[in-house]
Amino acid sequence: MLNEKNIPLKNRKSDLRKLVFLMNKQNKRFIPPIDAILKSIDVVLSEEELGLLLILRTGLYSYEQAANLSGFNSGKFQSIFESLLQKGFIGIKCTESGEERYTLNAFIVGFVESVVPFLIGKPEEKEFSKRFMSFYHAFRKYNIFPLRNLMNMAVKYAPVTNQSVGIINATKDSKGKSIIDINHTINVSDSKIYPATSVNDLILEYGSKSIIGQFPCMCRRMKLNVDEPCRLKMPDDGGCLGFGDAIKPYIKYGHARQISRDEAFDIIQKVRDKGAIHSVFHEKDDTNLPQVGICNCCWDCCGILCSYNTGVSPLRYSCFYMARVADSSKCTGCGKCAKYCPTAAVSLLNKKITIDAKKCIGCGQCVHQCSFSALELIEDKRTAFLPMLKKSEARLSA
Numbered sequence: 001m002l003n004e005k006n007i008p009l010k011n012r013k014s015d016l017r018k019l020v021f022l023m024n025k026q027n028k029r030f031i032p033p034i035d036a037i038l039k040s041i042d043v044v045l046s047e048e049e050l051g052l053l054l055i056l057r058t059g060l061y062s063y064e065q066a067a068n069l070s071g072f073n074s075g076k077f078q079s080i081f082e083s084l085l086q087k088g089f090i091g092i093k094c095t096e097s098g099e100e101r102y103t104l105n106a107f108i109v110g111f112v113e114s115v116v117p118f119l120i121g122k123p124e125e126k127e128f129s130k131r132f133m134s135f136y137h138a139f140r141k142y143n144i145f146p147l148r149n150l151m152n153m154a155v156k157y158a159p160v161t162n163q164s165v166g167i168i169n170a171t172k173d174s175k176g177k178s179i180i181d182i183n184h185t186i187n188v189s190d191s192k193i194y195p196a197t198s199v200n201d202l203i204l205e206y207g208s209k210s211i212i213g214q215f216p217c218m219c220r221r222m223k224l225n226v227d228e229p230c231r232l233k234m235p236d237d238g239g240c241l242g243f244g245d246a247i248k249p250y251i252k253y254g255h256a257r258q259i260s261r262d263e264a265f266d267i268i269q270k271v272r273d274k275g276a277i278h279s280v281f282h283e284k285d286d287t288n289l290p291q292v293g294i295c296n297c298c299w300d301c302c303g304i305l306c307s308y309n310t311g312v313s314p315l316r317y318s319c320f321y322m323a324r325v326a327d328s329s330k331c332t333g334c335g336k337c338a339k340y341c342p343t344a345a346v347s348l349l350n351k352k353i354t355i356d357a358k359k360c361i362g363c364g365q366c367v368h369q370c371s372f373s374a375l376e377l378i379e380d381k382r383t384a385f386l387p388m389l390k391k392s393e394a395r396l397s398a
Helices: 013-024 035-042 047-056 063-070 074-087 111-119 125-142 147-156 199-207 218-225 245-252 261-273 303-310 336-340 365-369
Strands: 090-094 100-104 163-165 170-172 178-180 212-214 241-243 257-259 277-282 291-297 315-325 346-349 352-355 375-386
Touching: 013 035, 013 047, 035 125, 047 063, 047 074, 047 100, 063 074, 063 100, 074 090, 074 111, 090 245, 111 125, 111 218, 125 147, 125 218, 125 303, 178 261, 199 212, 199 241, 199 261, 199 277, 199 291, 212 245, 212 261, 218 303, 241 245, 245 291, 257 261, 261 291, 277 303, 291 303, 303 315, 315 352, 336 346, 336 365, 365 375
Parallel strands: 163 315
Antiparallel strands: 090 100, 163 277, 170 178, 212 241, 212 257, 241 291, 277 291, 315 375, 346 352
C-alpha cells in the first residue's frame, strides 16, 4: 500500500487540515484529518481552489456573493468556482423559489460521492484511490488498547446515529426466490416519508416525481483501482441511489445519472441477490432527518461495513428488525446465511444456525439468501452498536 511519508504536497498541510475541519462542520460525521485524508484532497485541489474554499468557509452564498468575496476577476472566479463544483467541494442548495445557493460540501456525504465519478478515466483517478484507501490501513494502527476503547466510547455515546438500515418488502415464490413488492401504495404526504424502514417506500415516493439518481459505487471503484476486487462479485452497475431535490446537483454535474422507479428496483434486486446491505443516509448524517440516499454495498466493499470488518472502526446503525431462527429443521446447511451476513452475526455448525443478537443489524440478508424459510425477521427498533473488532477478530485484513 501507499507510503504516505514519501508524497510531496502541493498545498500547505495546515490549510488542508483547516479545510477538513470546515467540511466536518457540514454534517454529523467526523472525518479525522490524518495524512491519508489530507493527501487524498491534495491530489485534486489546486492552491487557488483551496484558497477560495478557505475564504468562503461554511457560508451559504449566491453566485454573485461568492464572486465578490473571492477577490478574483469574473473570468478567473468562474473557472475556479466551476472546477470546485465539478469536483464536489462545493454543493448546491435551492431556495423555496428555486434559486441556487452554494456552500462547502461535507467530506461524506458530498465531496467523495462527487469526486470519484468526476475522476473516472482521468490521470488522477488511481492516485486519489490509493491515497484514500491508505486511510483504512493507516487508521488500523490505532486499533490498540486503550485507543480502541476510546473509539468505542466516542461512537457508542455519540448524540446521533449517522445511518439506518433499509429493509426491502418482498415475498418468496414457490422456489424460495425473493421477489420485491413494487405494487403496494404508500399513504404519506410530501416530506413526511421519513423515518421509513422500507426502501420500497423511498423508491415509490421519489420515483413518482422522477428524482432518483444512481451513483457509481465509490467504494467499489476505489478498491478496484488498488487491485482489490469485490469478494462477493457485486455487479459494476449496482451503485448507490440518491433521492429528492438533493440529488439534482449531482445529476446536473454528471456525478449521478437520473433513473426511473423501475430501474431503481432492478438495481436493488440485482445487488441484493449478490449480498448488498442497504445503508440509508440522511440529511447531515443524522437519522432524525429525512433520507437522502441508499448505499447498496456488501460487507467487503462498503466503507462503513468494511471499516468494521477490518478492525478500523466500531459500527453503529439505527435498526428496525432482528433476525431469528424460524424453523431449524428446514436448514440444509448451505451456509449462505453466514456468508452474506455483514457483521458475522450468523454462524452455522452441523446445520444448527446461531444468531448473535448483539451483532445483528436486521438487514435481512440471511432471510433473503435462505430459500427454505429457516430464518425470519421480527420487528425490533433499536440502535445497534458493535464495538471495534480486535485485530485478531477482524474478518478482513487491511
